[in-house]
Structures are given as structure tokens and as C-alpha cells.
Amino acid sequence: MAIKLYGTAASTNVLRVMACLAEKELDYEFVNVNMSNKEHKSPEFLSRNPFGQVPAFEDGDLKLFESRAITQYLAHTYPDNGTNLIIHDPKKMAIVGVWIEVEAQKFDRFGSKLAWELAYKPMFGLTTDETVVEEHEKNLEQVLDVYESRLSESKYLGGDCFTLADLHHLPVLKYLFGTKAKRLFDARPHVSAWAADIQSRPAWVKAITA
Amino acid sequence: MVVKVYGPIQAACPQRVLACLFEFGVDFELITVDLDSNEHKQPDFLQKQPFGQVPVVEDGEFRLFESRAIIRYYATKYGDKNRNLYGTTLEEKALVDQWLEVEAHHFNDMVYTIVLQKLVIPKMGGRTDFDLVHNCEKKLEQVFDIYEQRLSKNNYLAGNWFTLADLSHLPGIRYLMNECELGHLVRDRKKVNLWWDDISNRPAWKKVMQMFNGQG
Numbered sequence: 001m002a003i004k005l006y007g008t009a010a011s012t013n014v015l016r017v018m019a020c021l022a023e024k025e026l027d028y029e030f031v032n033v034n035m036s037n038k039e040h041k042s043p044e045f046l047s048r049n050p051f052g053q054v055p056a057f058e059d060g061d062l063k064l065f066e067s068r069a070i071t072q073y074l075a076h077t078y079p080d081n082g083t084n085l086i087i088h089d090p091k092k093m094a095i096v097g098v099w100i101e102v103e104a105q106k107f108d109r110f111g112s113k114l115a116w117e118l119a120y121k122p123m124f125g126l127t128t129d130e131t132v133v134e135e136h137e138k139n140l141e142q143v144l145d146v147y148e149s150r151l152s153e154s155k156y157l158g159g160d161c162f163t164l165a166d167l168h169h170l171p172v173l174k175y176l177f178g179t180k181a182k183r184l185f186d187a188r189p190h191v192s193a194w195a196a197d198i199q200s201r202p203a204w205v206k207a208i209t210a
Numbered sequence: 211m212v213v214k215v216y217g218p219i220q221a222a223c224p225q226r227v228l229a230c231l232f233e234f235g236v237d238f239e240l241i242t243v244d245l246d247s248n249e250h251k252q253p254d255f256l257q258k259q260p261f262g263q264v265p266v267v268e269d270g271e272f273r274l275f276e277s278r279a280i281i282r283y284y285a286t287k288y289g290d291k292n293r294n295l296y297g298t299t300l301e302e303k304a305l306v307d308q309w310l311e312v313e314a315h316h317f318n319d320m321v322y323t324i325v326l327q328k329l330v331i332p333k334m335g336g337r338t339d340f341d342l343v344h345n346c347e348k349k350l351e352q353v354f355d356i357y358e359q360r361l362s363k364n365n366y367l368a369g370n371w372f373t374l375a376d377l378s379h380l381p382g383i384r385y386l387m388n389e390c391e392l393g394h395l396v397r398d399r400k401k402v403n404l405w406w407d408d409i410s411n412r413p414a415w416k417k418v419m420q421m422f423n424g425q426g
Contacts, residue, residue: 064305066307069308069311076300077300077304091283097283098274102261
């Protein structure tokens with residue numbers, strides 16, 4: 001199979017690519033990377049991702065890492081498959097690009113650290129640091145306030161339709177919604193409605209229950 | 211109509227955008243935003259950029275923020291002037307995006323923390339956390355080791371020509387080489403050193419530096 005995704009389905013960065021592949025209805029081979037055996041630090045894996053992180057990806061001869069580079073490659077290369085996750089008008093796509101950056105630079109910064117404290121640490125038998133949680137919740141709330149304002153003017157973050165800008169949030173939302181951090185989203189009506197909408201997309205539901 | 215770029219010339223993110231605009235020969239007007247007096251947190255500015263950060267770009271009625279979204283837009287818009295900057299095929303573009311992500315997630319966080327600790331916090335009367343600076347420096351050593359490996363196979367990060375992925379590093383490395391006094395990270399690595407000398411001598415970046423130096 002031409003498309004291969006290397007990683008573990010527990011990783012938010014791997015899930016980001018899985019969400020995209022599901023929306024695009026693309027067949028691929030999932031190659032599990034055993035992170036508890038440090039397989040991601042093996043010389044073989046480092047040749048796929050020199051930073052020793054998941055995911056790694058290949059499509060025929062093309063090898064990529066960094067989940068948001070992979071999703072953008074898929075969205076642009078397979079425009080006619082499944083859901084269209086980009087916009088062809090350059091100015092409208094630039095606005096999608098702004099909110100892709102916002103997710104990467106601002107939402108993920110605090111969201112993934114909260115997911116680590118509240119969701120991953122308990123899974124690994126580690127103790128949550130409530131001081132860190134409080135600090136990151138405050139930071140995330142400031143970001144969500146901007147989202148609330150944006151989503152009161154725009155149905156989705158990038159514009160009128162669902163795009164990569166929304167999709168990129170799904171994995172961290174999945175983890176945070178299973179924790180007390182869900183209340184931060186519930187407290188903001190437009191954010192809450194948007195989060196419910198994108199998380200109920202059939203492709204995403206299929207990707208995480210398969 | 212001239213593109214308006216809001217932000218101080220001293221800040222890394224506006225420099226990233228200006229380097230890109232100079233590469234494409236796009237006329238612009240730089241409108242300084244005074245970060246020291248918190249101008250970027252005032253209601254007028256928050257209307258333009260809801261996170262209260264620089265830069266913002268206004269191109270007629272069209273407004274954008276997030277420097278890496280801005281450079282991608284202009285590289286796409288003016289692709290015919292220099293097709294290599296964002297790749298000529300989908301695969302090349304994917305590699306540019308990959309190394310842009312590396313710059314944003316692996317490199318930038320470390321540089322940002324070092325600049326904050328060594329330059330911004332003391333200026334505001336606070337104390338530098340030298341342990342944190344040292345940790346960031348160690349992580350940057352690992353990042354630059356990966357760059358050294360990459361640049362021994364390719365002339366530039368995304369391939370054999372200069373792209374947005376290289377351009378995006380210019381402001382951060384400039385800080386490391388100057389005010390942060392961490393030039394050894396570059397100078398100790400043969401390929402990284404050659405690469406830095408090459409990209410920092412590009413006419414577009416030199417024009418950004420002229421603006422930077424012209425303001426003291």
C-alpha cells in the first residue's frame with residue numbers, strides 16, 4: 001500500500017493524521033511503533049523522523065514527519081477524495097492558514113499540556129500537578145475566549161466550512177472532553193456547539209472507534 | 211495599494227514577514243507598534259489581532275495575522291516570481307511545510323524562551339532563570355545536530371534550494387548569534403555554519419537588517 005502511517009493510536013499527533021485520512025477516505029497501512037520499548041528512538045525510526053517522534057508517514061517515495069505538514073500534503077494532493085479540507089480561493093485559504101497556525105501555536109500549546117496532566121498521566125499511573133493544570137487552564141481560557149468571538153461570526157474557524165483548521169483540534173479535544181477541562185468548552189456556547197459538531201463527524205467517530 | 215505591516219522592526223515575527231515581502235519585491239509600509247507601552251494589548255490593536263501579538267498585515271481590505279500563515283499566503287500569491295520558495299510540486303511543498311513545522315515547534319519555542327529570559331524579563335525588572343536557559347540551550351544543541359545531519363545531505367532544509375523553511379529561521383538565529391550570545395550553536399557545526407552564512411547574506415534579509423540597524 002502506498003500510504004503508510006507509523007505511530008501509536010494513543011498519540012494526539014498520530015490521531016491528527018488519522019482524522020485527515022478518514023475524512024479523505026484514503027486507504028493506508030498503519031504501522032504500530034512500540035513506544036514503551038523506545039522503538040521511536042531506534043536508528044531505523046530516526047531515519048523516518050530525526051526527532052524520534054510519532055507520526056512518521058510515507059506515500060510511495062515521499063517520506064514526511066510533522067503531523068500538520070502531513071495533513072496539508074494530503075489535503076492538497078487528494079482534493080477530490082472524500083471531504084474537501086482546504087479552500088481553493090487563495091485569500092480564503094490564507095484565513096484557514098491563520099487558524100491552522102492559531103491551533104498549532106496557541107491552542108495545542110496549552111491543550112496538549114492539559115491533556116498530558118489530566119488524561120495521559122493517570123493512564124501511566126503518574127500524579128497530576130494541579131498547579132500546572134490551573135495555569136494552563138487559565139491560558140487555554142484566554143484562547144477559548146478568542147475562539148468564542150470568532151465562532152460567533154463564523155460557523156467554523158477557517159470560514160463557512162469544515163477545514164483542516166477545525167480538524168487539527170480533534171485529538172486534543174478527544175482527551176480534554178474526558179476530563180474536568182471539558183467545562184471550559186461547555187462554558188462558551190459557540191465553542192461548545194462547534195466542538196460538539198466537529199467531534200460528531202462520522203469520519204472522526206470511525207477513526208477513533210476502529 | 212501598499213501592504214501595511216504592523217509591528218516593531220526589532221521583533222522576530224514581523225522580521226519573518228518583511229524578509230518574505232522583500233524576497234518577492236512586494237512594496238510595504240511598516241507601521242511600528244510600541245510593545246513597551248503595551249500598544250498591542252489596546253482595544254484598537256486587538257480588533258486587528260485578537261491575541262494581541264505582532265505582526266498583522268493589511269493588504270487593502272484583506273487582513274492576516276500569524277507570521278507563518280502570512281508568508282505562506284504571499285509565497286502562494288507570488289509563486290510565479292519565485293516558484294522555489296514554497297516548492298514547485300506538491301511533494302516539495304510538503305517538505306517545505308515539514309521543515310516550517312520543525313522551525314515552529316522544535317526551534318522557535320527554545321529561542322523564544324531564551325530571548326524572554328535573557329532579554330525581556332531583565333528589562334522588565336525580573337530575574338533570568340538560568341537553569342531554564344541552559345535547558346533550552348541543550349535542546350537547541352540537539353535540534354542543530356539534526357540540522358547538521360540534514361544539511362550534509364541537502365544545501366537547504368527542504369531540499370537543494372532556499373525556501374520558506376530556511377527563511378523562517380532568520381530572525382531567531384539572528385537573536386541567538388547576537389543578543390543571546392549563543393553563536394557557538396551555529397559556528398560549531400560546519401554545515402549549519404555554511405547554511406547560516408548563505409541565508410543571512412541574501413539581499414532580502416540584508417534589507418531587513420538595514421531597517422533594523424537604521425532604528426538604533
